[in-house]
Amino acid sequence: MLMQFYLISLLCFLRSALSQIPNAIQNNVVDDFSYAGYKSALSYPNYLNSDWKLINVQNFGAVPNDGIDDTAAIQAAINSAPSDAIIMIPAGNYTITTQLLVENKQNFSIVGDSSGKTIFYSSFNGEDAKDPRFDNYQYGLAGHLLYFRSDNWLDDSATLTVQAKKGDFVLTVNNVSKFQPGQAISIRISDLNQNVSPSIWAYFHNVTQNIWMGQTQKLMNENMYYRIKSVNATKKQITLYEPLRTNLYLSWQPVITRVMYYCQNVGVSFLTFQFSNLTRPGHIFYKGYNGLGYRGCQDFWGKSLTFNNTDHGIMLYTSYGGLFKDINFIGRGGHHGIDVNFCSSVVFHGLYFNTVLQHIHDATVSDLTNYAIISNGRSNFPFGIDGHRKIPYQNLYTDFTSITWDASSGNWEDGPHFARDNVFWGLGDSQVIVPSSLWPENPDIESFYCYQNKFITKQFTQEYKTLAAKCKNVYNEEVPNLSIPNLYLYQLQQRCFPCFRQLSLW
Numbered sequence: 240m241l242m243q244f245y246l247i248s249l250l251c252f253l254r255s256a257l258s259q260i261p262n263a264i265q266n267n268v269v270d271d272f273s274y275a276g277y278k279s280a281l282s283y284p285n286y287l288n289s290d291w292k293l294i295n296v297q298n299f300g301a302v303p304n305d306g307i308d309d310t311a312a313i314q315a316a317i318n319s320a321p322s323d324a325i326i327m328i329p330a331g332n333y334t335i336t337t338q339l340l341v342e343n344k345q346n347f348s349i350v351g352d353s354s355g356k357t358i359f360y361s362s363f364n365g366e367d368a369k370d371p372r373f374d375n376y377q378y379g380l381a382g383h384l385l386y387f388r389s390d391n392w393l394d395d396s397a398t399l400t401v402q403a404k405k406g407d408f409v410l411t412v413n414n415v416s417k418f419q420p421g422q423a424i425s426i427r428i429s430d431l432n433q434n435v436s437p438s439i440w441a442y443f444h445n446v447t448q449n450i451w452m453g454q455t456q457k458l459m460n461e462n463m464y465y466r467i468k469s470v471n472a473t474k475k476q477i478t479l480y481e482p483l484r485t486n487l488y489l490s491w492q493p494v495i496t497r498v499m500y501y502c503q504n505v506g507v508s509f510l511t512f513q514f515s516n517l518t519r520p521g522h523i524f525y526k527g528y529n530g531l532g533y534r535g536c537q538d539f540w541g542k543s544l545t546f547n548n549t550d551h552g553i554m555l556y557t558s559y560g561g562l563f564k565d566i567n568f569i570g571r572g573g574h575h576g577i578d579v580n581f582c583s584s585v586v587f588h589g590l591y592f593n594t595v596l597q598h599i600h601d602a603t604v605s606d607l608t609n610y611a612i613i614s615n616g617r618s619n620f621p622f623g624i625d626g627h628r629k630i631p632y633q634n635l636y637t638d639f640t641s642i643t644w645d646a647s648s649g650n651w652e653d654g655p656h657f658a659r660d661n662v663f664w665g666l667g668d669s670q671v672i673v674p675s676s677l678w679p680e681n682p683d684i685e686s687f688y689c690y691q692n693k694f695i696t697k698q699f700t701q702e703y704k705t706l707a708a709k710c711k712n713v714y715n716e717e718v719p720n721l722s723i724p725n726l727y728l729y730q731l732q733q734r735c736f737p738c739f740r741q742l743s744l745w
């Protein structure tokens with residue numbers, strides 16, 4: 240049956256495929272953001288590969304604007320293509336009643352009408368789903384209406400054979416044949432004797448006591464990803480696009496793991512996620528009207544998306560290399576606008592909030608997330624950034640009209656909330672980050688300024704100088720012209736300005 244659908248739809252495409260492609264994907268699905276580090280600054284791939292199948296959900300029985308459930312039809316369209324496909328959702332209002340799952344797909348895109356008139360209207364929420372997989376929907380970690388994920392990944396490793404130091408581009412490994420240019424790797428420390436004590440993070444940041452990480456996280460992977468530029472089999476060496484951010488001593492037993500999530504090159508464009516306008520419940524009693532989630536994905540995107548009445552808009556978890564552009568939040572306002580956990584190298588450009596209530600956190604960057612860029616934040620309220628916990632580090636925040644900060648779930652066992660080595664660049668007129676008015680009890684604003692974060696602006700105000708003067712580990716730089724032609728290189732340089740400088744002492 241499914242096969243018949245598939246054949247029929249294939250025939251339909253042959254007739255009208257090109258006319259059905261929204262104009263905006265004729266070129267690229269997302270803009271070229273290589274200058275900001277996306278895909279390690281490689282030139283941007285054209286996702287409209289001529290080989291990609293074009294699949295129209297209406298050929299699978301989805302009918303917009305009739306109030307009848309379209310979930311099965313859209314899921315069937317998604318399932319019909321293992322990879323290399325664009326699922327087209329023509330303009331209209333589609334009724335969705337449970338989660339749409341895009342699992343283990345590669346080169347896979349869901350594209351609405353570029354007019355912005357494709358809507359997923361849903362009554363689905365994490366609580367009603369009564370599905371153990373949707374645990375934690377109240378916090379937005381599960382229960383998304385559209386969910387991209389890997390159910391597995393290739394965990395292929397090699398060990399380092401020659402000590403490397405911060406700034407190096409070359410790693411010598413025992414098993415070089417596992418690696419190819421373009422692949423991503425992560426570096427983990429496997430030394431169970433804890434020569435890196437108490438954790439590699441603590442080592443980086445010159446913290447001698449394990450006051451910030453739970454015991455179980457002592458040897459936590461730092462979530463640092465790099466991308467391979469070239470491989471020399473003779474020399475058993477791989478060369479990276481970006482310099483190492485720490486020394487790697489052999490006694491630490493560093494393991495170089497090729498990261499190969501089965502969710503790769505996936506994304507969604509021109510789609511509105513709409514829920515009904517229910518009264519917002521008390522904090523963390525959300526039912527989980529959650530929009531879009533990515534877990535275990537690499538090289539993924541979202542473009543021109545609107546979240547109307549969501550509890551949580553976009554959630555990222557253990558993912559690498561993401562790009563989100565032109566993301567809108569309307570309706571009542573929920574808990575998290577975006578929530579980024581255990582991720583590296585993700586770019587958000589254009590987060591626009593125009594809601595009835597202020598989100599509890601507009602942008603949460605949490606749990607060891609590093610090398611994220613959050614830029615062009617606009618809100619009808621002060622834009623709220625949440626450092627949350629577990630040491631997000633080396634992130635860049637830039638181009639906000641106003642900015643507030645909170646350290647929610649903030650207990651110090653769970654890690655400092657802005658950690659260190661973040662760069663704040665262009666924070667609005669006052670240049671001062673103030674505690675969110677939603678968290679007036681938040682005591683940490685001063686310590687936040689002291690965590691070796693770097694503030695860059697044209698000229699600092701007196702208000703800022705007074706705050707910054709309270710701590711000795713704050714770094715300021717006045718840059719007369721903030722229009723830097725190569726944002727990527729510049730911010731990399733800046734974000735590693737304070738970082739690791741203490742290594743020579745160890």
Ligand SMILES: *[C@@H]1O[C@H](CO)[C@@H](O)[C@H](O)[C@H]1NC(C)=O
Nearest residue numbers: 305306332333334358360513
């Ligand atoms: C979409 O349809 C639902 C009913 O199925 C309706 O409540 C909702 O307002 C519609 N949205 C728009 C934008 O028309």
Ligand SMILES: *[C@@H]1O[C@H](CO)[C@@H](O)[C@H](O)[C@H]1NC(C)=O
Nearest residue numbers: 288321322323344345346504
């Ligand atoms: C995805 O696209 C890339 C680049 O074109 C290609 O190398 C890869 O084989 C594709 N993956 C699949 C599963 O088709």
Ligand SMILES: *[C@@H]1O[C@H](CO)[C@@H](O)[C@H](O)[C@H]1NC(C)=O
Nearest residue numbers: 395396397398413414415417
């Ligand atoms: C090298 O890779 C091969 C093939 O995957 C594997 O069998 C072998 O154990 C690896 N060697 C080391 C030292 O990791």
Ligand SMILES: *[C@@H]1O[C@H](CO)[C@@H](O)[C@H](O)[C@H]1NC(C)=O
Nearest residue numbers: 469470471472473474475476
């Ligand atoms: C690898 O290194 C060897 C030895 O230095 C060199 O002769 C060879 O050209 C290199 N190969 C590549 C592909 O760069």
Ligand SMILES: *[C@@H]1O[C@H](CO)[C@@H](O)[C@H](O)[C@H]1NC(C)=O
Nearest residue numbers: 513514515516547548569570
């Ligand atoms: C947002 O959702 C509500 C409730 O479904 C709907 O009434 C409203 O029209 C939507 N807003 C927009 C701009 O589509």
Ligand SMILES: *[C@@H]1O[C@H](CO)[C@@H](O)[C@H](O)[C@H]1NC(C)=O
Nearest residue numbers: 515516517518519570571595
């Ligand atoms: C729905 O949205 C409007 C503003 O768009 C708001 O005034 C109203 O209180 C909301 N809630 C309900 C339950 O209608």
Ligand SMILES: *[C@@H]1O[C@H](CO)[C@@H](O)[C@H](O)[C@H]1NC(C)=O
Nearest residue numbers: 718719720721722723724725
């Ligand atoms: C700032 O730098 C940019 C990029 O180099 C340049 O185009 C622009 O003219 C400069 N503006 C000023 C006021 O110097």
Ligand SMILES: *[C@@H]1O[C@H](CO)[C@@H](O)[C@H](O)[C@H]1NC(C)=O
Nearest residue numbers: 444445446447740741742744
């Ligand atoms: C590292 O920490 C020690 C002990 O707290 C301190 O004395 C030293 O100055 C720190 N080094 C750097 C470079 O921050």
